[in-house]
Amino acid sequence: VTRLRVKPGESILETSKRTNSRQLPEEQPLLQAVLVADSFNRRFFPITKDQPRALLPLANVSMIDYTLEFLTSTGVQETFVFCCWMASKIKEHLRKSKWCRPTSPNVVHVITSDLYRSLGDVLRDVDAKALVRSDFLLVYGDVVSNIDISQALQEHKQRRNMDKNVSVMTMIFKESPPGHKTRCEDDDIIIAMDGKSKRILHYQRAQALKRLHFPMNIFHSGSDEFEIRFDLLDCHISICSPQVAELFTDNFDYQTKNDFVRGLLVNEEILGNQIHMHVTKDGYGARVSNLLMYDTVSSDTIRRWVYPITPEANFADQEGQSCTHSRHNVYRETGVSLGHGSQMEENVLIGRNTMIGANCTISNTVIGANCVIGDNVTLDRAYIWNRVHIADDVKVKQSVICDNVEVKHGVVLNEQCVLAYNVVVGPDITLPEGTVLSMHHPDEEDDEDDDEFLSDDNDVGYRKDKTKQKVFNPAEVGSEGKGYRWKTSSLEDTEEDELAECIWGLVLNADPESDSESEVSEGSHDLGSHPASPELDDVKVFQNEVHGTLQRGLDENISCDNLVLEINSLKYAYNISLKEVMQILIRVVLEFPFHQQGAQISTAQYSSHLLPLLKKWAPVFKNYVKRPQDQLDCLASMEEVFLERETHWAALVKVLMSMYQLEILEEEGIMHWFNQGSTTDKSQQLRRNQGLLKFIQWLQEAEESSEGDE
Amino acid sequence: MPGADKETDLSERIESFLSELKRCGSGAGSLRGSAETARETTALLRRITAQARWGNAGDLMEIIRKEGRRMTAAQPSETTVGNMVRRVLKIIREEYARSRGSTEEADQQESLHKLLTSGGSSEDNFRQHFAHLKANVIEAINELLTELEGTTDNISMQALEHIHSNEVIMTIGRSRTVEAFLKDAARKRKFHVMVAECAPFCQGHEMATSLSKEDIETTVIPDAAIFAVMSRVNKVIIGTQTVLANGGLRAVNGTHTLALAAKHHSTPLIVCAPMFKLSPQVSDTPVQSHLHDLVKLTSILSKVNAHGPVFDYVPPELITLFISNIGGNAPSYIYRLMSELYHPEDHEL
DSSP: OOOOOOOTTTOEEEOOSOOGGGGSOTTSOOOEEEEEOOOSSOTTTTGGGTSOGGGSEETTEEHHHHHHHHHHHTTOOEEEEEEOTTHHHHHHHHHHSGGGSTTOSSEEEEEEOTTOOSHHHHHHHHHHHTOOSSOEEEEETTEEEOOOOHHHHHHHHHHHHHSTTTEEEEEEEEEOOTTOTTOOGGGOEEEEEETTTTEEEEEEEOTTOSSOOOOGGGGGSSOSOEEEESOEEEEEEEEEOHHHHHHHHHOTTOOSHHHHHHHHHHTHHHHOOEEEEEEESSSOEEEOOSHHHHHHHHHHHHTTTTTTSOGGGOTTOOTTOOEEEEGGGEEEETTOEEOTTOEEOSSEEEOTTOEEOSSOEEESEEEOTTOEEOSSOEEEEEEEOTTOEEOSSOEEEEEEEOTTOEEOTTOEEOTTOEEOTTOEEOSSOEEOTTOEEESSOTTHHHHHHHTOSOOOHHHHHHHHHHHHTSOOOHHHHOTTOBOEEOOOSSOSOHHHHHHHHHHHTOOSSOOHHHHHHHHHHTTOOOTTSSTTOOHHHHHHHHHHHHHHHHHHHHHHTOOHHHHHHHHHHHHHHHTOOHHHHHHHHHHHHHHHHHHHHOTTOOHHHHHHHHHHHHHHTHHHHHHHOOSHHHHHHHHHHHHHHHHHOGGGHHHHHHHHHHHHHTTSSOHHHHHHHHHSOOOSHHHHHHHTOHHHHHHHHHHHHHHHHHHHHO | OHHHHHHHHHHHHHHHHHHHHHHHHHTOSOOOOHHHHHHHHHHHHHHHHHHSOOSSHHHHHHHHHHHHHHHHHHOTTOHHHHHHHHHHHHHHHHHHHHHHTOOHHHHHOOOHHHHHHHTTGGGGGGGOOOTTHHHHHHHHHHHHHHHHHTHHHHHHHTHHHHOOTTOEEEEESOOHHHHHHHHHHHTTOOOEEEEEOOTTTTHHHHHHHHHHHTTOEEEEEOGGGHHHHHTTOSEEEEOOSEEOTTSOEEEETTHHHHHHHHHHTTOOEEEEOOGGGBOSOOOOOOOBOOOGGGHHHHHHOTTOOOOOBOEEEEOGGGOOEEEETTEEEOGGGHHHHHHHHSOGGGSOO
16 A cells, blocks of 8 residues: 555656565654655766666666665665656666565665656655655765765754754765865865854855855854865765755755755754754765766775675675676676686776687776677776677777677777767777767757757657768768767867766866856855855845935835834845844944935034934834843944044044933943943044043943932 | 465565675674674574475575575675585485485595596485474574584683693784683683784774773783784784685784794694684685775875775694684694585585
8 A cells, every 4th residue: 555645647656565664663763765866967968868877887786776775774764766867767677676675675666757857856746745754865866875874863863852843954974185086076065064063054066166255144153163174075965854855845946955955054044944964984975976976986886995885795686796806806797708818907897798808908997798808908997888899909098888889990999988878989990088979969969958858768769760860970980880979179069068078077167057156156246146145245235225224214204113124124135133233223324424415524514413313213223222232232333333434533422422312322331331441542542532531421420320319 | 375474574584684794794783793693594594494495305405505695695704604504504414314314424435436426416316305304404403503502612611721820822803702712711820911903993902901801911012013022922812704624714804914923933823713613615805894094095096006904814834723612623634624514515505
């Protein structure tokens, strides 16, 4: 019996027959996970045209299996796999895998829909279907990790117990200093955190930023331990409470996790939600977000950094996948034959029934199943998938060769070449660095853009027919070659250029999203367009707005209550703290006569203008100045204003006097402020002002006399 | 259907055992001694014998072999599991032979002539059905379990024969067997123990704390000081992860250094190893775990390979004596014990 509502036509839900997890006692809610088996980007194009990213083999095992293994080993008992692009293939794969066996400790449900366009859509669906009941893990289908998150989970639960519903998410980070090879350049982040509570105060992607801005309010968070870190790698694993899904529903503009995190941090004061982090020093966690990361993660897996998830562990439990591990990290599955004089130098994984010819040199390479490799072949950092034929005298350096590719005699592949499915190359051709060849014509790309790339498989078949009519260029793929080149290094068409480099994750100007980010953070005044607009500018704009409000109040004779209302709403709009509101209000009022009459007015004129205003707006002040501390703040900002205008010091006394008479300020406050040790010469000078001294004396006398009366 | 229910229950147990084995390897699960693993494996095999569907000894052996292969694949470095599977297979062979009326000894004496003529076809002989076979096999497995329960006691009982008063003993890392062995001797004799800390996991520290609680005079030394201290040592007593078929060891990293130092100073090296650690394996594959401290190194030098071996291979020449639950044996005698414990056809599961 499924307890999930399924809207007909929108999604298909699959529940394995045995749900033994239901039998657990109520107090121990089972740990659930949401696995997003779609990247919602096209980084791996054109490879992902034929196979979804989650199913691409990494060290001969599909990436989604690594993620599921990670989840299962951390004790997840129920996983919801959300697929969109080529969902049927993922479903088919999972059905055959060990995860859908009745004995699996992790019950996997597959939920598919063509309507998912982003992580946001998926989480909104999670909320709509009420899939999660308690804290859950959120991961992508291409995360490879062996991190033990039990501690993070416990911390998360503790925080939740302490403050109900305040902490909504714990993100897992791995410590890895800049330059570490698992660091993905697109994913560089800067985080400001509270050292004690591990709360994230500020989160920014640092990609290609020259300057960084931190909002001031994060330093006022009341913590004495404060860290700004650049040595963290986002493992893309997060522990979320069910509210996360709700928040995505409430804020329909959240598309990515990035949106969500930044949105929450900016609106922290309003929503009252916090995000925490957990930093792990050991353990391995990385997301295969581009081919460079694919290269890194593959080689790390073979070098056993992800232990116990190693090639010979055969954790996916597939028939015939077991392999032996020998010195220098050489792994061989069953039925591998190696020709005379061939050497497997180090970090090599060879799939079952692969035949390798004589005198080959193979290092740092993964070869899939049923491949045939000729004589005198040199492979270095090559990732060769299944059923690939490589003829004699071929050289391959740091390249990806997909299923069923044929590389003919004498071909040389330079760094970062990609041969997508079914391509034929050669003979005797040297492919320059960064060549991407695919059976799909790049022009299809544009057609597809129109009818949205998330189409189903029929379309792909149809397009294949169409491409056959186009001619292969022998200069690109060799005289017997088949395939289209996706990029030439010096090309005017910048879009393609970006695309191809994107696949290796080198470019930074690729996605428009990050562009806008860097612009804004570089101090543009395009306010409000982005949630992360710098705080300082907000203050300025707020000041202008307050000034405008007061001006209007004066012109249209608006009542003080309404003015307070307007200022309060401005406060929320610009996210200004109460203290700042008061400071700004004082400043605006004190500078009001200058704005009206020009900056050159005399002190007498100034005070004659100001005093009626003070009287008029006294209720406004009273609304904000309530506690003794408020009075001090108020006086401090008055002092600040007057310090800037030395010529008008005489007016200060009058202002103080009238504020005292209007009962905005009390004598204790003024005395306290006056006796406060002043820091600068100038403010000491201000205090020695003749008029002020008299006023203070008068105050003291008044106090004494009032005491005497009593 | 109670039958089907029984079977799913069984397979569920097998799965949970497998996943636990896997987690043990990662260090995330509960850290267990190999004695416990051996007991659990045997108990699981008894359950399989009792609950699985089989008509004759051949079927049963096939089932056990199949599950045994999966169990050993789950945690290749833990040889105990495979050893227990072999022991159970041997039990089935013996019980079958007894039921048939012939003696297992007849099979044991394999001459070269017999080997050539019989070939590998002895499997066919296991097709006969015996009603009481199941009960007999379970009975024999129970005996094996009782034997396993007593191993540590049996080994530590021999302690007084080997440890004399005022001796200086060296050991490395933490072995439960050695711990029990030393503590047993400490009841009657006074002696001094040097514990090599066994970096980077430093199990030696735990060992030293545990020993000093029993009022044994204990000193922790860094691994680098092993050679320097060796001249003062009377005996080296170590545990091991596996005893290999040639009499060599696969033991915790650093043991090879210790054994070489002992050889140089002609200090006797005694290995405390229960019989269930005896494995028909000969080859040693380096088993690597992750070494966290080296992570930063690779970040700078991407061409550098960092290896973090967990086990050392110690060749048999360096070992003086094995103390097992059935007594002391020289390394050269291991092959004989091997043929007594396992059937030659079961060496490869």
